[in-house]
Amino acid sequence: MIFLHPEYLWGLLAIVIPIIIHLFDFRKNTKVYFPDIRFLKQVKHSSRKPLKLKQLLILVSRIGFISFLVFVFAQPILPSSQKNKTTVGTKVIYIDNSQSMSALVSAKETALERARFITQTILEKLPKGQEVIVLDNEKIKQFLAPISIKEASQKISAVNLSEIPFSFNQLSMVLNEYQKREKTLSDVFVLSDFQKASSEINHTQLDTALTYWLSPIKTETVSNCVVDSVFQITSSTTNEESFQIEVVVQNTGAQVKQDLPVKIFIGNRQVSAATISIPAYQKKSLSFFLGNINNVEAGYIQIEDYPNSFDNIFYFTVPKKKLLNILEITGENPSSYVNQVFGNEHLFSVKQSDFRNIDYALFDKSDFVVLNQINKPELDLVEKIKMFTASGGSVLVIPGNKVDANAYLSLSSLIINEPIFRKQKLQEPAKNDPFFANVFENTSRIIEMPKMSSVWNWGQDRSAILSFEDGSPLLSELSANLFFIRTPLVDSLSDLQTHALFVPLMYRLASHSMIVNNQLFARINNDYFDIELDSVDYKDIIKLKKDEIEIIPEKVKVGNKWRLSFPKEMINTGIYEVTINQKTQNYLSLNLNQEESLLEPLSTENIKEQFEGLDVNFLDSFNPTSKINNVFEGGIALWKYVLVICLLFLLSEALLIRLL
DSSP, rough: EEEGGGGGGGGGGHHHHHHHHHHSSOOOOOOOOOOOOHHHHHHHHHHHHHHHHHHHHHHHHHHHHHHHHHHHHOOEEESSOOOOOOOOSSEEEEEEOOOOSEEEEEEEEEEHHHHHHHHHHHHHOOOOOOOEEEETTGGGGGGOOOHHHHHHHHHHHHOOOOOOOOOHHHHHHHHHHHHHOOEEEEEEEEEEBBTTTTTTOOOOGGTTTTTEEEEEEEOOOOOOOEEEEEEEOTTTTSSSSEEEEEEEEEESSSSSSSEEEEEEEEEEEHHHHEEEEOOTOOOEEEEEEEEOOOOOOEEEEEEOOSSSSTTTTEEEEEEOOOOOOEEEEEEESSSSSHHTOOOOTTEEEEEEEETTTTOGGGGHHHHHHEEEOOOSSOEEEEEEEEHHHHTTTTEEEEEEEEEOOOGGTTTOHHHHHHHHOEEEBOOOOTOOOGGGGGTOOTTTTTOOEEEEOOOOEEEOOOOSSEEBBTTEEEEEEEETTTESSSSSSSSBBBSGHHHTTTHHHHHHHHHHHHHHHHOOOOOOOSOOOOEOOOOOTTTSSSEEETTTEEEOOOOEEEETEEEEEEOOOOOOEEEEEEEEETTEEEEEEEEOGGGGGGBBOOOOHHHHHHTSSSSEEOSSSSTTTHHHHHHHHEEOOOOHHHHHHHHHHHHHHHHHHHHO
């Protein structure tokens, strides 16, 4: 038998009190004189022996009462043969306080509240003087310093929800670094909901010398609906009057979600609303028209999903209506149709540059670049095109009559020259192709397609945007954002430039960079944030402002955008004003990590597999006290039985005094 609080055993010294009372009679005796003492002597002789026995029994009862009362406070434990008991050393308590821990485990208790209760129970069972390190998702990167049990209790009570996600791998790295310096850690207690999407554990990073105590907090339900993303689906090139967005909503649960309300707000003004029904484990999208928006605006999407409501708000930014910047690089005999098709000054800003004297600074201000019938481009131009498409810009390559395919091989190794053949009719494009969405008003009407010839080829392409009747491609995206057409736009070789399809085709190609970069939101786990800012110099100071928060990020110019970066610990979800010289130029809308909304937990078997070969034990989150003594002391708590014995000694003393 061992004692949880042996310091209370000093109370056994109180046993001397009844012993002293027994040995010394402190009562004052009064002499009474009788005429004949014969009868008194007889009484004394007959009662002396029972009196001594009574006093001895009372003494034993008092000693037993005091002793077992001390034992109750010392909390005796009966050791068992079980191996799962804590070892000597500093204890680490890690509480996952991510947003998913706001899910309910009972009608009035959240997962975080249950985790705090369990950790307080753990602290109560630790021996006096034990050093503890308390960590959560925010404090994990701070300096690790052991504290007392009392300080740890106060620290745990102050743990609140955080938007920083749970990461067991990060915890392992932090503990490994600490263990290299101090080598004092023994046990690690982790309390989390252990989400399957964010609890991947790198087995090689775990310290095999530590004992891991895991308490998976099980919630009432893992069903959850969340806004997955929001995109711009209507640009100013196709609809000047209304801005349209597409909202994708995901159901992460096993049950169908019926008639989920979805509301759209610009600022604090509701501009649209709808309901949506989503099958289990699927995504569905809704389209919303937001009206005519000329300036940059910030808004949010609100869904009404309960009881898991921590991710019901999704922030987004509506970009400022702007002209598409077109850069036309002309060859020896450029097609005039390119400049004509982009002649609408309300939609496009067109710059021209001869391929022999290119102003490369124009690339940084362009959305779409057209190489207009350049037979043999310089290597510098080819390399610039590769950089431009890599940064999100779009390029259309229109060949000249005498194009040299070898000069374009670094852009695509598939291209080869071919003899010019007679004009061939094009296939009618698939009307359900997303590229041609909203182009054809009457999808049942047969379109008379133009005829074209070819000066080069790149083989078969089933994903071609336009194809000849024989199935060979005419217009293809041969690499990301890089489009090639097989025919010069001259009347002798092509009818496309005079066909009704030409204008929407070129508009869609020009707006492709907007379609690719049409995401209207960001997430707090992003490493950097690309944002458009007008008239910004490297010397200007960019600030992000939200309520009392003000951040000055690092900035780098990437294409026609500025790439901002700053420590993730400095931010939380919401809408940040991007200001320059106290003037708001844009908004940065940040949302939770996508994995945080996926509430399905790892099973106990999955966790055991990830901890295979390590000393790992589990605590019951629903009834932690049922196993807590057995866990921490390696045996059975006896204090209840000791208390009963203590009361029996007290009762026996009372009976002895009263009845004997």
